[in-house]
Amino acid sequence: MEKMAHFNREVIPERRMHAKGWGAYGKFTVTHDISKYTRAKVLQKGTVTETFTRFSTVAGERGAADCERDIRGVATKFYTSEGNWDLVGNNTPTFFIRDVHNFSDLNRAVKRDPHTGMRSAQNNWDFWTLLPECFHQITVVMSDRGIPASFRNMHFFGEHTYSLYNAKNERVWCKFHFKTEQGIKNLSNEEAAKINGMDRDYHGRDLHDAIERGDFPKWKVYIQVMTEEQARKHYENPFDITKIWRHAEYPLIEVGELELNRNPENYFAEVEQAAFTPAHVVPGIGFSPDRFLQGRLFAYGDAQRYRLGVNHNLIPVNQAKCQVNEYHRDGAMRVDGNYGRAPAYSPNSAGIWAAQPEVMEPPLELEGAMWCYDPKDDPTDDCFRAGGDLWRVLTEDKKAILISNTAGDIAPCTQNIKYRHAAHCYLADKEYGERFAKAAGLDLKEVIRLSKLSNNELNIETTKPQA
Numbered sequence: 318m319e320k321m322a323h324f325n326r327e328v329i330p331e332r333r334m335h336a337k338g339w340g341a342y343g344k345f346t347v348t349h350d351i352s353k354y355t356r357a358k359v360l361q362k363g364t365v366t367e368t369f370t371r372f373s374t375v376a377g378e379r380g381a382a383d384c385e386r387d388i389r390g391v392a393t394k395f396y397t398s399e400g401n402w403d404l405v406g407n408n409t410p411t412f413f414i415r416d417v418h419n420f421s422d423l424n425r426a427v428k429r430d431p432h433t434g435m436r437s438a439q440n441n442w443d444f445w446t447l448l449p450e451c452f453h454q455i456t457v458v459m460s461d462r463g464i465p466a467s468f469r470n471m472h473f474f475g476e477h478t479y480s481l482y483n484a485k486n487e488r489v490w491c492k493f494h495f496k497t498e499q500g501i502k503n504l505s506n507e508e509a510a511k512i513n514g515m516d517r518d519y520h521g522r523d524l525h526d527a528i529e530r531g532d533f534p535k536w537k538v539y540i541q542v543m544t545e546e547q548a549r550k551h552y553e554n555p556f557d558i559t560k561i562w563r564h565a566e567y568p569l570i571e572v573g574e575l576e577l578n579r580n581p582e583n584y585f586a587e588v589e590q591a592a593f594t595p596a597h598v599v600p601g602i603g604f605s606p607d608r609f610l611q612g613r614l615f616a617y618g619d620a621q622r623y624r625l626g627v628n629h630n631l632i633p634v635n636q637a638k639c640q641v642n643e644y645h646r647d648g649a650m651r652v653d654g655n656y657g658r659a660p661a662y663s664p665n666s667a668g669i670w671a672a673q674p675e676v677m678e679p680p681l682e683l684e685g686a687m688w689c690y691d692p693k694d695d696p697t698d699d700c701f702r703a704g705g706d707l708w709r710v711l712t713e714d715k716k717a718i719l720i721s722n723t724a725g726d727i728a729p730c731t732q733n734i735k736y737r738h739a740a741h742c743y744l745a746d747k748e749y750g751e752r753f754a755k756a757a758g759l760d761l762k763e764v765i766r767l768s769k770l771s772n773n774e775l776n777i778e779t780t781k782p783q784a
């Protein structure tokens with residue numbers, strides 16, 4: 318009876334998104350001096366820090382196949398001497414959307430349809446194309462990079478603008494980049510379909526086997542830095558996660574290297590129960606006015622309190638390797654000493670749980686109105702520049718792959734959605750629009766007419782499904 322009762326309770330909720338994933342331990346070594354930007358001990362030259370990284374797809378459930386066209390999540394926990402720093406990023410430099418309000422809708426659109434319970438290209442493309450800020454990310458996902466050959470063969474990024482502050486409490490804005498040392502390799506739709514038919518855990522197996530045979534994957538770590546002054550004058554919102562910072566203007570600064578070198582002993586204990594949150598930072602690393610990031614600061618811990626329980630930070634894979642004095646008490650599955658007889662309130666005359674003003678980040682001056690700014694028809698906000706720039710640097714064979722992947726993926730959708738996307742492609746680059754229109758069998762004159770409308774007009778004209 319006990320065996321059955323335990324078995325009946327073995328399954329825990331999967332992550333709402335990024336449910337299918339694989340993890341490995343490693344080390345992060347800082348090879349360059351960036352102390353003028355940050356006082357974080359984990360980022361000081363010569364420091365070596367133990368890490369745990371989990372790779373994931375986004376849309377598929379826990380049993381989904383690895384080689385789907387999707388972005389890949391990459392979350393790394395750095396067990397630093399000042400507590401855990403989690404960098405929870407993706408294998409793309411930007412994201413689809415920039416407003417927290419849209420986040421659950423994005424996932425509902427790419428996941429299952431409420432009526433059929435099936436994935437739906439119509440829902441997916443309808444949502445993506447109604448928000449023009451998705452355009453750059455759509456271009457990346459439909460490109461050859463949409464299905465990596467392995468986790469080892471892709472870059473990854475923090476995506477958001479974070480901040481760094483140094484020993485004098487001087488702040489700069491920063492983006493994190495991890496560049497694969499294994500080289501970029503991708504799969505075509507045909508290769509991926511074949512692999513998915515044979516081995517749904519292909520990327521996990523590749524990572525596991527490489528580490529088992531001592532072929533440790535490595536990534537060079539870089540930052541981009543923007544001063545507060547530069548940010549005030551920047552021509553785009555530097556805190557908009559759908560925008561890139563051009564490398565020519567904000568060059569990559571080398572920091573160090575991440576190596577993955579040890580497989581977990583137990584998948585459930587270490588990978589399924591891993592809990593990452595962008596809210597975990599250490600002194601010297603901070604947040605920014607990116608309101609999408611601010612939404613994430615709440616969402617992860619909240620999801621983990623549901624998925625793993627209120628004491629999820631006590632699960633060994635999530636525990637800091639140094640003493641961390643959060644003063645949470647009690648709660649389900651509190652299986653350590655629960656701080657014994659120490660006072661449970663703060664402030665107290667015993668002088669414990671006292672705040673540490675020395676780890677506070679510098680105050681942030683804010684300006685402007687707090688409101689639901691929706692810049693889609695703002696002429697200074699160009700949602701298509703980065704997608705157009707990407708199109709123009711692609712070689713001819715990569716352009717052909719992008720067009721054929723897009724036409725294939727959008728094929729099941731109604732015409733209105735295809736026209737909406739074609740108008741966006743045309744706005745990004747005439748050639749991009751012309752070639753997509755041709756591949757999708759659309760009337761180019763109509764695409765050009767639609768591309769001249771404002772975003773609101775375009776959405777109204779293309780909201781009623783046509784045959």
Ligand code: HEM
Binds near residue numbers: 332338390406591610
């Ligand atoms: C407002 C926007 C977002 C919200 C509300 C959000 C929320 C969440 C939640 C609730 C989870 C599941 C956490 C868990 O159960 O442990 C998750 C997982 C994840 N998210 Fe996000 N997310 C957002 C945007 C992003 C962005 C922009 C990135 C990349 C830069 C990202 C990367 C990831 C990754 C990699 C995971 C999987 C972590 C793991 O391996 O355990 N998310 N997200």
